[in-house]
Amino acid sequence: MRRRGANKGLQLTPYSLRFATAFGRSRGAAFGVKTLTTSPILTTLIPEWDRCIISPMRVIAKRTLRQFWESAPQYADAKGPLDAWYAEARKAQWHTPQDIKAQFRHASILKNQRVVFNIGGNKYRLIVAVDYRRQVLFIRFIGTHAQYDTIDAEVV
Numbered sequence: 001m002r003r004r005g006a007n008k009g010l011q012l013t014p015y016s017l018r019f020a021t022a023f024g025r026s027r028g029a030a031f032g033v034k035t036l037t038t039s040p041i042l043t044t045l046i047p048e049w050d051r052c053i054i055s056p057m058r059v060i061a062k063r064t065l066r067q068f069w070e071s072a073p074q075y076a077d078a079k080g081p082l083d084a085w086y087a088e089a090r091k092a093q094w095h096t097p098q099d100i101k102a103q104f105r106h107a108s109i110l111k112n113q114r115v116v117f118n119i120g121g122n123k124y125r126l127i128v129a130v131d132y133r134r135q136v137l138f139i140r141f142i143g144t145h146a147q148y149d150t151i152d153a154e155v156v
Contacts, residue, residue, distance in 0.1 A: 057092050058136045059128075068142045081120040082142075095132050111154050114140070127153050 065086060069079040094100050097109040108116040117126040125148035127141040141148070141156045 056135070057089055057094065058134075059086060059089050060136060060138050062086055064139045065142060078120055078124050078142075081124070082126075085117060085119060085126065089137055093135065094130065097130075100130070114154055114156075116148075116153055127156055 065082045069075050069082060088103070092099075092103060094103075097115070100107050100115055101109065104117060106118045106122075110116060113130050113132070115128050115130055117128070118124075119126050119142075122145065124142065124144055126139070127148075129138040129140050130136075131138070141151065141153070143151075
């Protein structure tokens with residue numbers, strides 16, 4: 001009689017690949033990403049993003065935030081709150097909009113997987129598009145409250 005798990009052959013179902021990755025049958029990689037071994041069969045059959053479990057959120061791109069606070073002297077006070085938001089977002093693991101609301105009570109959840117964050121005591125607004133499956137935040141807009149009122153947040 002065989003022990004459960006004794007067969008270490010190639011399992012090609014998406015569930016078994018994720019299961020194998022989640023329970024340590026993988027090699028570690030940088031930035032908390034665990035990937036299955038890169039055999040030629042796996043790389044041809046299953047795309048890279050389906051073979052990864054990404055731990056922290058990726059924020060694309062911090063450069064957008066930096067350009068905003070450097071664009072005019074009146075926005076220089078946004079540097080501290082934006083850096084703090086960036087640090088919190090990088091450490092987060094959000095899988096649903098409710099996870100975001102649990103951490104940021106004053107965030108507004110919109111259609112098209114958009115989230116509006118109040119930055120610096122509601123002086124600034126930050127709109128991000130969230131890809132929960134890949135754990136990625138795309139910065140779509142940063143501006144003052146007055147600038148936010150002139151745009152359509154669900155389309156930006």
